[in-house]
Amino acid sequence: MMHADLIDQDDLLGQLRSLGFEMPAGASADQACAHAVVGLTEARATALRRMVEQMLCGKAMILPAVRQAIDQQLLPALALFKQRA
Numbered sequence: 001m002m003h004a005d006l007i008d009q010d011d012l013l014g015q016l017r018s019l020g021f022e023m024p025a026g027a028s029a030d031q032a033c034a035h036a037v038v039g040l041t042e043a044r045a046t047a048l049r050r051m052v053e054q055m056l057c058g059k060a061m062i063l064p065a066v067r068q069a070i071d072q073q074l075l076p077a078l079a080l081f082k083q084r085a
Helices: 009-018 029-036 042-057 064-084
Strands: none
Touching (some): 009 029, 029 064, 042 064
């Protein structure tokens, strides 16, 4: 039986927390990503950008809800932050 590496909601929240983002208990992937982009600073944006790049370029499969949260929350916010900088 093969086991694939998966990135689920808990993995996403854990990665965000490991970067120093405070996450509300029981947050969904969408809520966590929306919370992470509030009040972005250069350092926080850089950390998020690296995390997203690692997730998207890695071999692990990203579950649909997590991918959707990244696509709809993190990527637009990071692009907007970059334009303003």
